[in-house]
């Protein structure tokens with residue numbers, strides 16, 4: 001396997017730009033752990049706001065070698081873990097603002113990609129969720145009814161006949177056994193690695209330094225100890241699996257989940273005639289474990305699942321190897337949804353892992369006493385959430401009283417704890 005190839009996407013994006021290891025001890029204004037979306041978006045917005053800031057990103061492997069280079073490429077406006085928990089704690093208005101911010105984020109990512117000439121194969125095709133069993137149908141109907149209680153929701157429920165007509169009329173997706181479907185416009189298909197690498201190039205053009213093959217071994221206030229030297233900085237930003245490692249303190253608050261994906265070979269026109277799917281829509285099946293998929297620009301299907309292929313996994317996703325039974329389960333899912341794909345070859349199978357908070361929600365915050373900020377735990381909606389996190393961390397670092405820092409996921413007490421993130425950070429430090 002070519003160095004840095006962790007998914008179909010990294011192979012598709014070609015050989016990565018080689019970057020230097022950290023050359024030794026350095027100082028910066030902001031040091032960021034991890035060159036995934038959260039680290040790169042944070043670097044981008046900080047540098048855009050204050051071009052004179054000295055920002056370094058320290059990456060253990062390569063740009064986009066974590067979840068950001070392994071995902072399905074479903075950019076959507078979903079709030080990680082759903083709205084209900086936030087409604088209970090913060091009320092409808094606050095959650096409405098959060099959802100509006102996530103919706104704006106889908107557009108913001110497309111805006112920056114266009115402005116920075118990042119060609120990430122983005123197609124703004126919306127999101128189609130189908131139910132293929134009575135249990136899924138009940139779940140999808142309940143979800144749509146619950147979402148409709150919120151102002152500004154434009155989630156449409158398509159009954160079986162309508163779904164078939166929609167499939168016919170707009171060449172939407174012809175899923176075998178679809179009983180009912182939902183659709184909303186706030187989603188886009190992306191090529192994940194091209195987004196990560198394009199962003200990395202954009203922040204380097206702005207003057208950010210990215211060091212690869214350099215592992216952070218300890219996060220201290222104003223200081224990172226790495227395998228290649230010490231980085232001192234006024235602010236430190238922790239991302240990816242580092243967030244659970246750093247904020248976790250206690251294992252009961254976080255757990256790693258692994259998701260598995262397959263990519264088919266490019267499919268011939270006769271198969272696409274049977275399936276449709278001509279407008280770049282994200283497809284989901286309303287299973288408990290969430291199955292999601294996209295049609296790639298070169299006519300493959302990339303399909304991923306959390307369950308049964310999701311299982312407890314490694315904190316950082318390893319080299320992405322997958323068990324034969326996970327590959328078989330995904331192949332069966334593909335053939336069940338699209339019988340026309342029977343006999344089609346798979347080009348690639350891979351996996352990735354994510355730190356998930358026990359209560360299913362994401363978190364972003366800062367400890368002003370130590371200068372350490374963090375963003376993570378976004379589960380399956382991290383493409384958008386990481387951008388919102390990057391903009392929010394920027395405001396937190398600058399001490400801005402913005403609308404973003406008032407959103408209900410910011411400085412959220414960690415699950416399983418009545419303490420604030422600040423207290424958790426401090427106790428994590430004491431326990432080392």
Ligand SMILES: Cc1cc2nc3c(=O)[nH]c(=O)nc-3n(C[C@H](O)[C@H](O)[C@H](O)COP(=O)(O)OP(=O)(O)OC[C@H]3O[C@@H](n4cnc5c(N)ncnc54)[C@H](O)[C@@H]3O)c2cc1C
Nearest residue numbers: 034036037038060066068071072074216240352381382383
């Ligand atoms: C299989 C899979 C499918 C997914 N599908 C979707 C989807 O379709 N849509 C969606 O919105 N979200 C999806 N997600 C979630 C989304 O990919 C993540 O939420 C998002 O990429 C997180 O970005 P990040 O920058 O926070 O973390 P990461 O991308 O994991 O980046 C963290 C970086 O930190 C580096 N690192 C870790 N430890 C150290 C260390 N000690 N020192 C230095 N560097 C370190 C890692 O190598 C990594 O590059 C999926 C995730 C997975 C795993």
